[in-house]
Amino acid sequence: xxxxxxxxxxxxxxxxxxxxxxxxxxxxxxxxxxxxxxxxxxxxxxxxxxxxxxxxxxxxxxxxxxxxxxxxxxxxxxxxxxxxxxxxxxxxxxxxxxxxxxxxxxxxxxxxxxxxxxxxxxxxxxxxxxxxxxxxxxxxxxxxxxxxxxxxxxxxxxxxxxxxxxxxxxxxxxxxxxxxxxxxxxxxxxxxxxxxxxxxxxxxxxxxxxxxxxxxxxxxxxxxxxxxxxxxxxxxxxxxxxxxxxxxxxxxxxxxxxxxxxxxxxxxxxxxxxxxxxxxxx
Amino acid sequence: xxxxxxxxxxxxxxxxxxxxxxxxxxxxxxxxxxxxxxxxxxxxxxxxxxxxxxxxxxxxxxxxxxxxxxxxxxxxxxxxxxxxxxxxxxxxxxxxxxxxxxxxxxxxxxxxxxxxxxxxxxxxxxxxxxxxxxxxxxxxxxxxxxxxxxxxxxxxxxxxxxxxxxxxxxxxxxxxxxxxxxxxxxxxxxxxxxxxxxxxxxxxxxxxxxxxxxxxxxxxxxxxxxxxxxxxxxxxxxxxxxxxxxxxxxxxxxxxxxxxxxxxxxxxxxxxxxxxxxxxxxxxxxxxxxxxxxxxxxxxxxxxxxxxxxxxxxxxxxxxxxxxxxxxxxxxxxxxxxxxxxxxxxxxxxxxxxxxxxxxxx
Numbered sequence: 001x002x003x004x005x006x007x008x009x010x011x012x013x014x015x016x017x018x019x020x021x022x023x024x025x026x027x028x029x030x031x032x033x034x035x036x037x038x039x040x041x042x043x044x045x046x047x048x049x050x051x052x053x054x055x056x057x058x059x060x061x062x063x064x065x066x067x068x069x070x071x072x073x074x075x076x077x078x079x080x081x082x083x084x085x086x087x088x089x090x091x092x093x094x095x096x097x098x099x100x101x102x103x104x105x106x107x108x109x110x111x112x113x114x115x116x117x118x119x120x121x122x123x124x125x126x127x128x129x130x131x132x133x134x135x136x137x138x139x140x141x142x143x144x145x146x147x148x149x150x151x152x153x154x155x156x157x158x159x160x161x162x163x164x165x166x167x168x169x170x171x172x173x174x175x176x177x178x179x180x181x182x183x184x185x186x187x188x189x190x191x192x193x194x195x196x197x198x199x200x201x202x203x204x205x206x207x208x209x210x211x212x213x214x215x216x217x218x219x220x221x222x223x224x225x226x227x228x229x230x231x232x233x234x235x236x237x238x239x240x241x242x243x244x245x246x247x248x249x250x251x252x253x254x255x256x257x258x259x260x261x262x263x264x265x266x267x268x269x270x271x272x273x274x275x276x277x278x279x280x281x282x
Numbered sequence: 283x284x285x286x287x288x289x290x291x292x293x294x295x296x297x298x299x300x301x302x303x304x305x306x307x308x309x310x311x312x313x314x315x316x317x318x319x320x321x322x323x324x325x326x327x328x329x330x331x332x333x334x335x336x337x338x339x340x341x342x343x344x345x346x347x348x349x350x351x352x353x354x355x356x357x358x359x360x361x362x363x364x365x366x367x368x369x370x371x372x373x374x375x376x377x378x379x380x381x382x383x384x385x386x387x388x389x390x391x392x393x394x395x396x397x398x399x400x401x402x403x404x405x406x407x408x409x410x411x412x413x414x415x416x417x418x419x420x421x422x423x424x425x426x427x428x429x430x431x432x433x434x435x436x437x438x439x440x441x442x443x444x445x446x447x448x449x450x451x452x453x454x455x456x457x458x459x460x461x462x463x464x465x466x467x468x469x470x471x472x473x474x475x476x477x478x479x480x481x482x483x484x485x486x487x488x489x490x491x492x493x494x495x496x497x498x499x500x501x502x503x504x505x506x507x508x509x510x511x512x513x514x515x516x517x518x519x520x521x522x523x524x525x526x527x528x529x530x531x532x533x534x535x536x537x538x539x540x541x542x543x544x545x546x547x548x549x550x551x552x553x554x555x556x557x558x559x560x561x562x563x564x565x566x567x568x569x570x571x572x573x574x575x576x577x578x579x580x581x582x583x584x585x586x587x588x589x590x591x592x593x594x595x596x597x598x599x600x601x602x603x604x605x606x607x608x609x610x611x612x613x614x615x616x617x618x619x620x621x622x623x624x625x626x627x628x629x630x631x632x633x634x635x636x637x638x639x640x641x642x643x644x
Contacts, residue, residue: 085588085589088592092343092592093588093592095402096541097588097589100587103538103577104578106530106531107580107581108578108581110573110578111572111578220406221403221407221410259417262414263414270411273390274390
């Protein structure tokens with residue numbers, strides 16, 4: 001019984017990690033940009049949800065569509081910024097911009113919302129009972145959201161012309177360009193999409209998460225773990241890797257001491273890196 | 283013409299000696315508040331120099347340098363509290379420990395690949411993994427950390443000084459030593475090896491440079507450079523905790539200072555540290571010490587640097603100096619500025635390479 005509960009919690013938590021990881025795998029695979037601020041945008045989404053719920057007293061999900069639009073616009077701006085720095089200074093320029101954005105967002109959140117952890121407690125969305133565990137409605141919504149978005153991205157990448165173009169760029173940008181794919185546009189789309197996805201994922205999980213200003217760094221590491229385990233540019237691999245990390249994390253919390261819950265995932269990443277190095281030069 | 287001792291230009295050494303002497307006496311004349319800021323700046327400059335040493339010579343973007351500072355601090359406090367080992371001795375022991383701990387980290391990052399981004403992520407993971415490990419080791423005090431056992435009448439060997447001035451002077455001396463070392467390294471055979479590896483791993487392997495060994499050696503030396511800072515800082519703050527060195531902001535502040543200073547010149551990290559710590563302190567004071575203003579200032583300055591001068595203050599200086607020299611019709615006498623990215627190097631790359639080659643064989 002206890003095991004089933006842990007598995008359930010793990011899958012629900014892992015679903016969100018999958019979503020964050022899918023974005024990161026797109027941005028590295030297609031955009032060829034290691035966006036260090038990827039996790040920070042999850043944090044922005046989380047605090048946006050907190051602000052809506054806490055200050056405005058609304059259900060964070062009400063502002064889902066406007067938030068998506070705003071994140072897409074911001075994402076496009078950031079994509080332009082990466083493109084510009086990449087052209088001028090190369091990969092290091094992009095790395096610097098990502099790192100700078102990560103620190104800036106951490107700093108702004110810390111000044112704006114205080115350095116202490118906060119939770120959103122006044123949002124009630126009902127709950128369901130599965131396998132003897134009470135699961136809050138928000139977590140169900142988050143899982144459904146992940147499922148829908150994950151399936152949508154899969155269909156988009158496999159079925160549409162745009163998706164095929166993105167996959168071609170991930171595979172080989174030079175050849176894709178020769179075949180008429182507008183590589184810079186494809187890369188901007190990947191960066192924009194990943195940032196929008198990260199922000200919205202943050203908004204979706206805000207009702208049941210603990211928010212700290214530097215939570216973005218943790219999400220960056222998880223996203224990195226997802227691409228290391230799932231493979232760069234492999235969205236299906238990213239989904240499974242996210243679920244795996246969620247379940248392992250949940251089991252570690254259930255059965256092992258607290259040291260292992262923080263250390264375990266990091267050791268898994270390092271082990272994976274040593275056994276199977278990342279094939280792409282990033 | 284510039285005379286050289288062991289490959290170091292005499293004029294640069296004289297300038298350093300003058301700066302050291304001036305700094306030494308200036309520190310004695312400053313108020314306690316300014317000294318406290320300078321202690322922090324000069325302390326941060328050391329791990330930042332260690333980062334720039336790695337990044338400038340090998341192009342390795344390591345976020346793990348703060349780990350080696352923590353290793354130094356824990357080594358010092360543990361040895362002093364348990365065995366009564368003098369911190370002065372720890373200054374020599376800590377680099378050895380840091381080097382040993384750097385070995386597997388270096389192996390992991392060399393094994394994983396050569397990409398700067400990948401190395402950055404791996405070293406970030408390592409620095410996030412170290413605090414839980416430190417906290418789990420019971421003799422190291424867990425989450426509370428270790429406190430230096432203070433004495434009522436400390437002798438010189440206990441390295442417990444009442445005022446910050448002595449610590450600031452110690453950090454100053456450490457910084458100068460590191461600058462001298464880096465100047466020597468850049469001119470030495472090793473310096474040419476690692477720069478060759480950075481610019482073209484395949485070509486340097488083909489001409490017989492032991493690329494893997496040089497990478498690991500450079501990584502280990504960088505770790506050893508960072509460790510003494512931890513020893514002195516632990517004595518200054520009389521404690522060592524994982525959070526002090528590896529907390530969310532402390533970890534990134536080192537990187538920000540290093541990148542603001544730039545890796546093009548050995549003095550980059552010191553200048554970067556003094557500028558940014560001073561600005562952050564001033565901003566924090568202006569906001570009446572509101573929490574988070576200091577780190578936010580770091581971040582804001584970093585954003586400006588990342589967008590406006592990606593090679594940092596010293597990189598921009600080097601660029602201007604070379605331009606001036608070229609305008610005067612001279613040759614490029616300065617060691618080639620470690621460009622942020624090999625592909626993005628200036629067009630007159632051949633001039634750089636030619637100078638390098640001449641010095642290496644001569």
